[in-house]
Amino acid sequence: MPERKLHADCSRCAALCCVAPAFAKSSDFAIDKPAGTPCRNLGGHLCTIHERLDASGFHGCVVFDCFGAGQRLTQETFGGRDWHEKPQMLTLLPIMRQLHELMWLITEALKIDEARPVHGKLRDALARTDHLAAGSPANLETLDLDALRGRVNPLLQKASELARASIRNRKDHRGAQLIGRKMRGADLRGASFRGALLIGADLRDADLRRADFTGADLRGTDLRGADLTGVLFLTDSQRRAALTSSNQKHSGPRMT
The missing domain is CATH 2.160.20.80 (E3 ubiquitin-protein ligase SopA)
Known part of the structure; x- marks a missing residue:
């Protein structure tokens, strides 16, 4: 499978993380925002306070990473459309994010030399997870993420154990x-x-x-x-x- 970017690229996204999640006023967010409602700081598909998020009380935005899920939904799953046209994108963001986070973890495990005994299974898991992430909106909505994590987590734990075994x-x-x-x-x-x-x-x-x-x-x-x-x-x-x-x-x- 081709190497996939597993970090957020906001320039290729439709600002899904500024619309989809709900957040409550706290030390991480300066305001309350319901799920599915655009943040008041959103202008088009861009954050108008991106360079001063921390100073403006939005540290929760600073630490958020969709692992590339936003741009994949925008560019691949929905062919460049945005959430105004396809509101389903908003409900699919947390699903795609979990898939991409798993892919990031598997990719990190493949970098561990000591974990070579499980590299083959890890590569298979990465290809399988990427294939699932390439599914249609209807297929994404019905994915059993718990079952997928149940198959992948033992491999990640094994990679970790192999990496730490000599300590x-x-x-x-x-x-x-x-x-x-x-x-x-x-x-x-x-x-x-x-x-x-x-x-x-x-x-x-x-x-x-x-x-x-x-x-x-x-x-x-x-x-x-x-x-x-x-x-x-x-x-x-x-x-x-x-x-x-x-x-x-x-x-x-x-x-x-």
């Missing part, structure tokens, strides 16, 4: 409640943070080499100075949600 005494924090936890400077090589809540946690200067962050909530997590060499399944969205050395502006809740 002794690695911590298992899968699904853990680590909100505000102080772990500055900790040896967390090869730790699993799959699905963990790390909101506001202090991981400054921690050794996170080969740690697995699949689905972890990193809002306000302080990663400044942390060693993220070879980190697994850490998305750009998660990085933007956290506080890093390259992102000095505080970007989320912080526990004291």
